[in-house]
Every structure is written in C-alpha cells, then in structure tokens.
Amino acid sequence: MMTATDVVLRPKKIRKVAWACAVGLVVVFTVVGLLLGNTPTGVIFRTSDQVAMIVLGFLLAGGVLLLTRPRVRADAIGIEIRNVVTSHRFAWGDVLAISFPDGAAWARLELPEDEYISIMAVQAVDRDYAVTSVRALRELHKAGR
Template identity: 25%
Template sequence: MSEEPTPLPDLPVTFRPGRTRAILLTAGVAIFVVISGVAMLLDQLGPGERLSFIITGALIFWVLALLARVKVVADESGVTVVNIAGKRRLDWAEILQVNLRPGDPWVFLDLSDGTSLPALGIQPGVAKRRAIQDARTLRALTEARAAARPKQDQG
C-alpha cells in the first residue's frame, strides 16, 4: 500500500524509446551521408561502384530506421505493438500482465492465449527510469481495463 497508484494518461498514448530512436535515426542519416559522400569523392570509382556505395548506405539507414520504429500505442479499444519486423493489435482483454523485470531488455506482455509478446517500444536501455515509468503506466492502464470489465458485464 506504500506505492502510489500510477496516474492514467489520456488515451491514445504512445510509448517509444525516444533517445534510442533519435540516436538510431541520427546515426542512420550520418552513415548514409558519409558513405554517399565517400562514393562521390573517390574519383577512381565507376558509376556502378558509386551506386553500390549509395545502396549500401541506404540499406544501413533502412535497418536502423526499422530498429527505430518500435512503439506501443494504447487507445480506448486496446494496444498496438509495433516491433522491428511486425505489428500486432491486441484488445485490452487479451493482455493479462505487463512485465519489466530487472535485466529484461524490454517489456513482455503475457497474453490470454498463453503466449508472451515482447513490446520493444518500452525498453530500459538508454532511459531506464522512463522505461520503468512507461511500463507502470501501461500496467495501470491494463489493470484499469481489467477492473472495468466485470462492471460492464454486470450492467
């Protein structure tokens, strides 16, 4: 009882690793610019070789942009989890528990089908305090929706 309840935000709310995202996108742009610049400055490269440099820079940027797109969006009807290679929409009733244990690389959602879904949009890597607060907020939202369900069923 010593822990104060986490205040619920207005929905929709988006959770994403902001600093990590900024670092990845900045690095992606810098790598693309440097590799493309090198391709243009090296006189001994032919057009095909220059193009291969630029394509390599673009591929590196694309991979970093995929890593930066992760997020968790909570709205009135449920949660959308966007991870590196996919996106999954969940109803509130499907989420049984929100977990972020010490040492976890990101939040895990325990689901009603018996599986666990990683939610990379909340990760303690660069901003640990923020990730812990985001996990608590998502947990509070999930618990509030679970508490509201029985009241709706009775009414």
C-alpha cells in the same frame, strides 16, 4: 479517435542514436562513393560503382531507421504493439500482465499459455520513461479488465 486516457509510447534514446547512425552512414558512404576513382593499384571504379556505394549507404541507413519504428498505443479497450517488423493488437481481456523482467532490454506483454510479446517501445535504456510507461500501461490494463 484518441481520448485523454489513450497512451502512445515510443522509445527515446534509440531513436536519437538510430538517426545519428543513419546520417553518419549516408555521409560516409557518399564521401567514399564520390572519392572512388582510379587507384594506384590499377583498380578502376566506374560511375556505376560510385552510385552503388551511395545507394548502399542509403539502404543501410534505412535498415538502421527501422529501429525507430516501435510504438505502443493503448486505450481502455486494448493495446496495439508495433515492433520493428510486426504489429499485434490485443484486448485487455486477453492480456495477463505487463512485465519488465530483471535484465531484460524491454518490457513484455504476458499472454495465456506462457506466451509473451516484446514491447520494444518500452526500453530499459530509457530508465524513468520506461518505468512511467509500464505504470501507465498497467493502469490501463487494470481498468480494462
């Protein structure tokens, strides 16, 4: 159950870029797959080769769309970070800080014993959105401790 103080964050620019790339990959591989046929070099592409080319385009597009997966959900109790492949849930008491080191691509959750988890949903390329997001997470962290 979400409340008014819950925060859900997703990257902005990478989602647009990933979708555009995925559509582009599908279009290019479909066109190439459909245009494959007999060539002047004597190579003969069969229907299965054409289908494989199109399927490869969809597989590559799916891989690119994994970049749209990062998300952060935070509330008064804790924070859940979902990156491209992994997900983690932490209570605020287990979190030392939320930082955004100079030159870093994304924010990170500082944990005890010099460990950290990258927060790929808060990316430097999103500029003002990233600043606002880190501030919101820090406020929840402060309130939750």
